[in-house]
Amino acid sequence: MVMGEPRREEYKIQSFDAATQQLLKTALKDPGAVDLEKVANVIVDHSLQDCVFSKEAGRMCYAIIQAESKQAGQSVFRRGLLNRLQQEYQAREQLRARSLRGWVCYVTFICNIFDYLRVNNMPMMALVNPVYDCLFRLAQPDSLSKEEEVDCLVLQLHRVGEQLEKMNGQRMDELFVLIRDGFLLPTCLSSLAQLLLLEIIEFRAAGWKTTPAAHKYYYSEVSD
Structure with missing residues (x-):
């Protein structure tokens, strides 16, 4: 500063x-x-x-x-x-x-x-399930039809997904089942929402990191 x-x-x-x-x-x-x-x-x-x-x-x-x-x-x-x-x-x-x-x-x-x-240098256990519950709500079909909520879901997973998975890996697995289902059954997903969901699926699969190739692909697509 x-x-x-x-x-x-x-x-x-x-x-x-x-x-x-x-x-x-x-x-x-x-x-x-x-x-x-x-x-x-x-x-x-x-x-x-x-x-x-x-x-x-x-x-x-x-x-x-x-x-x-x-x-x-x-x-x-x-x-x-x-x-x-x-x-x-x-x-x-x-x-x-x-x-x-x-x-x-x-x-x-x-x-x-x-x-x-x-x-004690650890995330607050009292917030783990409430945060998960909010993210689960964002992964429901009616939320996935709204770009605002998909954007929020993906941004928050980028921010706290890795921490949350360390606190409760089973719930993260369940959340990503919903996300994959939402991506694979895109009855009402916009093309941007599909892109965002695919990006977060790959982001987690890469150990909560963006590979250079993925960054180039997704961010050129979003800017286009």
Whole structure:
């Protein structure tokens, strides 16, 4: 980071109103001075509305958790965050029915949190099945007919697929059965959705890595 540049967490705060910006900046610097449960709710609410923010909010959450731990040795923020994630998870079908964009933002956010939050340097076990359940929902036929959801599924598997497989390989096998079935029975898949599904199948088969040949093929196809 160049001297004088804002930290990435602070840069992302610019999308909030002035009062909320101040709340989040204080949470990052002096977490004991603010209502951390309110902070958790603000971050979740904004993540469900702003898909760009939902992709990066995990970094901010991690920074607040670290700051709170150093200052007070407590986990009020993490507890509030996980409670909200659970509430939204339990109402995920209603969320999807109400707002496809909000649902995609939620899946992006929970995967982002799973990617960043650690307990003893390991991913949080409490999030493994909820994340899997969300990805399974994205792999259902009615979701595979929507490019937004296919794109979300593939992006999140690129991000956390390898970690998830280490935590529960059997569920990843089951998820990829659904994905392969969806690819092989393309009754309502767009050509882009088919391409994305094939790419993620090959990505996992290559040990969660993209070979140079695959990268050239898929990304030239997508750009075309």
